[in-house]
Amino acid sequence: xxxxxxxxxxxxxxFSSIEEISSPSELHGLLTGIVCVTQPPSRDEWLQIxxxxxxxxxxxxxxxxxxxxAEDVAHALxxxxxxxxxxxxxxxHILQERVQALADWCAGVVLGFGLASGHLRKDxxxxxxxxxxxxxxxxxxxxxxxxxxxxxxxxxxxxxLIPVSLxxxxxxxxxxxxxxxxxxxxKASPVVEMFxxxxxx
Numbered sequence: 001x002x003x004x005x006x007x008x009x010x011x012x013x014x015f016s017s018i019e020e021i022s023s024p025s026e027l028h029g030l031l032t033g034i035v036c037v038t039q040p041p042s043r044d045e046w047l048q049i050x051x052x053x054x055x056x057x058x059x060x061x062x063x064x065x066x067x068x069x070a071e072d073v074a075h076a077l078x079x080x081x082x083x084x085x086x087x088x089x090x091x092x093h094i095l096q097e098r099v100q101a102l103a104d105w106c107a108g109v110v111l112g113f114g115l116a117s118g119h120l121r122k123d124x125x126x127x128x129x130x131x132x133x134x135x136x137x138x139x140x141x142x143x144x145x146x147x148x149x150x151x152x153x154x155x156x157x158x159x160x161l162i163p164v165s166l167x168x169x170x171x172x173x174x175x176x177x178x179x180x181x182x183x184x185x186x187k188a189s190p191v192v193e194m195f196x197x198x199x200x201x
Contacts, residue, residue, distance in 0.1 A: 002090035007069070011087055014062050020055045025101040028087035029108020031066065032073055036109075036167040037116040038175040040070035048181050052115075077167035086160050095148055099139045102152070106159055107135035113166060115180045121170070127162050134159050 002008075011024035021027050034041065034049070041049060043063045050057065058066075076084040086105045089098055110131045120128070134155055175181065 002092075006085070006087060006090065008087055008089055010065065012089075014058070014065060018055055020053060022107070023101055023104040025086065025088055026104035026108040028069070029105035029110075030112035031070055031108075032077075032084075032086070032105075032163050033109040033112025033114070033166075034116045034175070034180065035070055035074045035077060036113055036163050037170065037173065038178060038180075039172050040074045041067070041175050043067050045175050045181070046070075049175075052181060074172075077164055082161060082164070084160065084164055086156075088156075095152060096139045099137060099152055102156060102159070103135050103137050106131040109163055110135065116175065116178045124166060127165055131159060131162060 008024065011028065015021060015024040015027050018027075043066075046063055046066045047057060073084070086102070088101045088105060091098070110128055113128070137155070
């Protein structure tokens with residue numbers, strides 16, 4: 001399965017049981033949103049980030065997995081080679097699962113970007129709004145057909161390169177210089193509220 005090649009299987013194995021995270025795709029989106037703004041977080045910084053999100057401290061292998069993926073994502077986003085790919089389940093999964101994973105990923109990108117930065121360059125609010133719209137997509141049974149598959153692929157291609165646009169040309173800061181690691185000491189800030197997509201219940 002492509003899940004094994006993409007890394008989805010490994011992420012699902014390590015992260016699907018964490019109640020504080022909607023899905024492995026949301027975590028990958030969060031990681032991507034952070035790396036759009038900052039240098040790839042180190043192992044110790046990931047411990048702090050996860051603590052900020054009230055996620056229990058993972059084992060060493062998981063911290064290495066996050067650190068390595070952050071490095072890979074940072075490289076993919078820096079080249080403008082259109083190589084960046086969201087971490088999503090492959091097409092052997094039912095459409096509803098894939099749509100939900102894409103929505104989770106979009107929500108993660110928005111939240112990660114907002115927590116790490118909070119400032120937008122010209123025209124970037126529109127990109128964030130596109131991600132928020134996809135994050136709020138609701139799957140209906142009537143969508144489960146060939147037209148629904150086409151719509152999913154179009155949405156996927158539309159949003160997958162938004163992080164490249166958010167990243168290219170941005171001076172990457174050290175994560176210690178961002179509000180992210182201070183969020184634990186604060187109640188929901190305007191930045192968090194602004195960048196938290198409205199999700200269907």
